[in-house]
Amino acid sequence: MARDRMIGAAIFATLLALPLLLPLVGADYLMGLLIKAMLLAIAAISLDLIIGQGGMVSLGHAAFIGVGAYTAAIALESGIEEILILLALTLAVTALVALITGALALRTSGVYFLMITLAFGQMIYFTFTSLAAYGGDDGLTLWSLATLFGSDVVQNGEGLYFFVLATLLATWAGVHRIGLSRFGRVLRAARDNPQRAEVMGYPITRYRLVAYVIAACIAGVSGLLMMQYAEFVSPAIATWQRSGDLIVAVVLGGLGTRNGALLGAFFIVLMEEILSSLLHEWRLIYGPLLVILVLYAKGGLADLMAPRAKGAG
Amino acid sequence: MLEIRHLSKSFGALRVSDDISLALGPNECHAIIGPNGAGKTTLIHQISGVLRSDAGEVRLGGRDVTGLTVWQRVQAGLGRTFQITSILPSFSVLENVAIAAQAKAGGSMRFFAPAARDAALNDAAAAVLTRVGLADRMEARAADLSHGELRLLELAIALAARPKVLLLDEPMAGLGRTESAALIDLLAELRAEVPMLLVEHDMDAVFRLADRLSVLVDGRIIASGPPAEVRDDPGARAAYLGAEA
Ligand SMILES: Nc1ncnc2c1ncn2[C@@H]1O[C@H](COP(=O)(O)OP(=O)(O)OP(=O)(O)O)[C@@H](O)[C@H]1O
Numbered sequence: 110m111a112r113d114r115m116i117g118a119a120i121f122a123t124l125l126a127l128p129l130l131l132p133l134v135g136a137d138y139l140m141g142l143l144i145k146a147m148l149l150a151i152a153a154i155s156l157d158l159i160i161g162q163g164g165m166v167s168l169g170h171a172a173f174i175g176v177g178a179y180t181a182a183i184a185l186e187s188g189i190e191e192i193l194i195l196l197a198l199t200l201a202v203t204a205l206v207a208l209i210t211g212a213l214a215l216r217t218s219g220v221y222f223l224m225i226t227l228a229f230g231q232m233i234y235f236t237f238t239s240l241a242a243y244g245g246d247d248g249l250t251l252w253s254l255a256t257l258f259g260s261d262v263v264q265n266g267e268g269l270y271f272f273v274l275a276t277l278l279a280t281w282a283g284v285h286r287i288g289l290s291r292f293g294r295v296l297r298a299a300r301d302n303p304q305r306a307e308v309m310g311y312p313i314t315r316y317r318l319v320a321y322v323i324a325a326c327i328a329g330v331s332g333l334l335m336m337q338y339a340e341f342v343s344p345a346i347a348t349w350q351r352s353g354d355l356i357v358a359v360v361l362g363g364l365g366t367r368n369g370a371l372l373g374a375f376f377i378v379l380m381e382e383i384l385s386s387l388l389h390e391w392r393l394i395y396g397p398l399l400v401i402l403v404l405y406a407k408g409g410l411a412d413l414m415a416p417r418a419k420g421a422g
Numbered sequence: 423m424l425e426i427r428h429l430s431k432s433f434g435a436l437r438v439s440d441d442i443s444l445a446l447g448p449n450e451c452h453a454i455i456g457p458n459g460a461g462k463t464t465l466i467h468q469i470s471g472v473l474r475s476d477a478g479e480v481r482l483g484g485r486d487v488t489g490l491t492v493w494q495r496v497q498a499g500l501g502r503t504f505q506i507t508s509i510l511p512s513f514s515v516l517e518n519v520a521i522a523a524q525a526k527a528g529g530s531m532r533f534f535a536p537a538a539r540d541a542a543l544n545d546a547a548a549a550v551l552t553r554v555g556l557a558d559r560m561e562a563r564a565a566d567l568s569h570g571e572l573r574l575l576e577l578a579i580a581l582a583a584r585p586k587v588l589l590l591d592e593p594m595a596g597l598g599r600t601e602s603a604a605l606i607d608l609l610a611e612l613r614a615e616v617p618m619l620l621v622e623h624d625m626d627a628v629f630r631l632a633d634r635l636s637v638l639v640d641g642r643i644i645a646s647g648p649p650a651e652v653r654d655d656p657g658a659r660a661a662y663l664g665a666e667a
């Protein structure tokens with residue numbers, strides 16, 4: 110427990126210090142890579158709230174990244190530039206979409222839940238491809254970016270880096286706290302034994318839906334930031350393969366653990382980057398590597414770094 | 423306190439409960455016995471709402487709860503235990519009970535304060551656990567408990583919600599002699615506080631605890647009354663008690 114927190118603190122201290130330590134040469138490239146990893150980590154941590162804590166395996170989570178990114182992009186196009194207003198809009202729209210799709214998806218569970226979230230994800234994806242006014246399949250390059258209180262600090266490398274880092278920190282700490290709260294306890298109870306949770310007096314679908322909406326909202330925020338970082342938005346942000354990547358990050362990192370989704374996301378982004386720079390056919394290595402990790406590190410990367418005492422929970 | 427009128431349930435062509443009516447007064451213990459497959463668990467499921475009834479009515483404290491869901495019935499004061507132990511395996515023993523107390527206390531849509539440090543809930547849970555005799559196992563993971571301890575935890579979870587009526591589905595199932603005896607003592611004590619519907623195979627328990635006894639065979643109540651009378655009822659003896667005595 111304490112060790113998890115120390116590892117987390119060490120990761121964040123490193124992320125905080127890196128921009129100050131990086132030499133000027135190549136700093137842009139590394140900073141971009143870290144921003145990408147942090148953005149994926151935000152979405153992965155939010156997914157862990159529903160998979161790890163809630164036991165609901167969603168294969169449509171990237172769609173909410175897309176909803177966030179497109180909401181922000183469309184608002185930007187129509188002249189709203191203040192990032193706090195964009196955030197509020199993103200949260201509202203993602204929450205609404207998640208509320209509707211979640212209420213329907215949560216009539217099912219297990220593999221049916223997986224299929225229906227996939228279906229909703231695809232519907233949302235194809236909606237983006239059909240937005241002809243916003244680039245359709247090709248996506249949309251943004252000519253203006255969001256500002257913070259009228260200033261462009263969140264547009265350039267370092268300012269955006271710290272803004273993303275702050276969002277990641279808030280997500281990491283917030284999701285952990287939710288997990289330990291009264292609400293989170295009910296969510297975990299419904300995962301452990303849904304019937305028992307109901308016979309304790311809990312309307313478990315309601316709790317699951319709230320978790321689903323919270324997770325979607327966080328993913329939406331990561332989408333907004335991805336748009337801001339890339340200065341571009343396209344339907345590719347919301348493919349089901351990206352939802353799959355998020356699941357891999359969460360499982361690889363360690364389901365429902367404090368640092369699992371964070372480590373998993375960083376691992377994926379760095380591995381992709383390193384392997385693809387070494388080898389054109391890098392996926393031939395990446396695939397087996399994932400298999401080996403899942404087989405031999407059952408508790409995930411989080412467990413490799415801080416093995417739990419036997420028998421302790 | 424609890425009244426059941428004409429409850430019926432079929433699984434396909436199999437009629438598992440057939441026009442069952444019974445009433446449970448304040449501080450009464452009503453035992454239900456019957457051979458395997460008689461429909462006892464099904465009846466408990468119907469009363470608690472886990473299974474929908476095909477026909478009939480369930481009333482709790484004068485209120486019709488037939489249309490309510492499982493969780494609404496629990497909130498209305500209907501507590502139950504399971505024949506096959508049903509707990510939260512990855513939770514600690516204390517947390518299993520604290521979360522049941524939390525359902526009663528309300529405020530479960532709170533997202534920030536750590537629930538494990540909620541003194542009011544923990545104290546309530548600890549009190550119940552002490553009562554059932556699990557005080558020294560509170561920090562253990564529920565999955566690590568012995569069978570006998572699990573049966574006690576099952577009961578503690580139900581008690582933590584302070585139910586108005588308790589439905590117990592074979593609480594002694596799988597317990598050894600000493601464990602059963604201790605549990606019978608505990609139930610005898612609880613009987614004064616909460617009315618209970620007790621499904622049980624253990625005849626010692628039934629005759630020690632029950633004010634009324636009903637015999638359920640093939641989904642029908644074939645005899646009902648004070649235990650001593652039912653014991654001498656020829657129909658009941660033939661159907662069930664004969665096999666035991
Ligand atoms: N979901 C179901 N679908 C079909 N048949 C069922 C179902 N649940 C129970 N049954 C059948 O209904 C009958 C009554 O089952 P029930 O579990 O209520 O019996 P019981 O009296 O509790 O038995 P035991 O003493 O073994 O616990 C049995 O014949 C059982 O096979």
Ligand SMILES: [Mg+2]
Binds near residue numbers: 463
């Ligand atoms: Mg049974």
